[in-house]
Amino acid sequence: MSIETVDAFQALADPGRREILMMVAKEKRSINAIAENFDISRPAVSKHIKILQNAGFINIEEKGRERYCVLNQSGFSEVQQWISTFEQYWTAQFRSLESYLAANVPVPKK
Amino acid sequence: MSIETVDAFQALADPGRREILMMVAKEKRSINAIAENFDISRPAVSKHIKILQNAGFINIEEKGRERYCVLNQSGFSEVQQWISTFEQYWTAQFRSLESYLAANVPVPKK
DNA sequence: TAATTACGTAACAAAAAAGTTACATATAAA
DNA sequence: TTTATATGTAACTTTTTTGTTACGTAATTA
Numbered sequence: 001m002s003i004e005t006v007d008a009f010q011a012l013a014d015p016g017r018r019e020i021l022m023m024v025a026k027e028k029r030s031i032n033a034i035a036e037n038f039d040i041s042r043p044a045v046s047k048h049i050k051i052l053q054n055a056g057f058i059n060i061e062e063k064g065r066e067r068y069c070v071l072n073q074s075g076f077s078e079v080q081q082w083i084s085t086f087e088q089y090w091t092a093q094f095r096s097l098e099s100y101l102a103a104n105v106p107v108p109k110k
Numbered sequence: 111m112s113i114e115t116v117d118a119f120q121a122l123a124d125p126g127r128r129e130i131l132m133m134v135a136k137e138k139r140s141i142n143a144i145a146e147n148f149d150i151s152r153p154a155v156s157k158h159i160k161i162l163q164n165a166g167f168i169n170i171e172e173k174g175r176e177r178y179c180v181l182n183q184s185g186f187s188e189v190q191q192w193i194s195t196f197e198q199y200w201t202a203q204f205r206s207l208e209s210y211l212a213a214n215v216p217v218p219k220k
Numbered sequence: 221t222a223a224t225t226a227c228g229t230a231a232c233a234a235a236a237a238a239g240t241t242a243c244a245t246a247t248a249a250a
Numbered sequence: 251t252t253t254a255t256a257t258g259t260a261a262c263t264t265t266t267t268t269g270t271t272a273c274g275t276a277a278t279t280a
Contacts, residue, residue, distance in 0.1 A: 013123035014268085018192075025199045032226060044269050046228065065226045065277040073200055080193050082128075086186055089135045124238085142256060154239050156258065175247040175256045 008078045011055035016040070017048050021057055021071070028061065028068045118188045121165035126150070127158050131167055131181070138171065138178045 012018060020034055031049060035042040049069060052058045057075035061068040122128060130144055141159060145152040159179060162168045166185035171178040 007123075007125070009119070009122045009128065012119045013117075015117070016268095018119065021196070025196055030226075031228095040268085041270060042227080043229080043271085047268080050228090067227070071196065071199055076193055076196055080190065083186055083190050083193070086131070086135055086181065089181055090183055120237095126238095140256075141258095150238085151240060152257080153241085153259080157238080160258090177257070 006054045008055045008057070008075050009082075011051050011057060011075065012079065014048065017052055020045075020048060020052065020069075024058055024069045025071055028070045030066045030068055032066075034069065116164045118165045118167070118185045119192075121161050121167060121185065122189065124158065127162055130155075130158060130162065130179075134168055134179045135181055138180045140176045140178055142176075144179065 016038065019038075023029060023034060023037060031046055032042065034049070035045040038045060049058065049060075052069075052075075053060060053072075055075050056072055056078065058069045059072045061070055126148065129148075133139060133144060133147060141156055142152065144159070145155040148155060159168065159170075162179075162185075163170060163182075166182055166188065168179045168185075169182045171180055
């Protein structure tokens with residue numbers, strides 16, 4: 001938890017943080033409301049929230065002394081974009097498999 | 111690095127492992143070929159490879175004493191699927207913003 | 221105004237991750 | 251068959267993460 005992680009992937013590495021995102025997705029929740037659903041202490045949750053916020057997964061809406069967490073699309077988009085850069089390689093790999101088979105696997109003569 | 115991480119998100123948390131995936135995406139590479147591109151020792155790379163393999167991001171093709179890393183789609187799919195479960199919430203949030211505005215923001219009378 | 225509530229944060233402890241060196245082993249090359 | 255190469259793994263150390271307790275502060279409520 002250390003300082004202020006901004007790395008989206010590191011932010012998602014913790015299962016608890018992913019759970020928090022799931023909760024917040026359903027409806028905005030205050031820090032305490034989130035902490036109630038976990039075995040860890042409120043300060044620990046508070047730090048998780050900060051990491052998720054810095055990584056762009058949630059935004060905070062301040063309402064008096066309460067702070068509500070709402071989902072922020074940018075973190076998700078960042079991850080999705082990274083993943084999508086790999087998609088082109090599946091077809092590339094498929095083609096190289098094709099040419100490999102064409103070159104190395106004997107085709108039965110008719 | 112400890113034991114055998116199988117969690118896809120944890121596997122992606124390390125920037126070095128993401129770099130490895132980028133490298134392997136371009137073309138299959140042996141463990142040593144990968145290690146040459148990093149400042150860390152070969153054994154360390156070897157462990158990263160194992161984590162990526164266990165998490166479903168790469169497969170190993172054994173060729174004699176060499177082991178080539180090739181991309182495996184399953185890890186990527188898992189992450190992409192998780193991300194996509196959140197997509198429905200953007201529209202949900204947008205609708206709740208709409209209704210909030212409709213209820214709370216005065217519309218100038220014509 | 222005095223409690224109470226909803227937080228943040230500093231200071232530390234425990235656990236996990238990441239890296240290293242020192243071997244061991246199997247294949248390939250001389 | 252000796253030597254070199256490509257790798258895995260065990261044993262440890264260092265660094266990062268994660269968590270806790272204790273305390274501070276601003277906003278509500280009584």
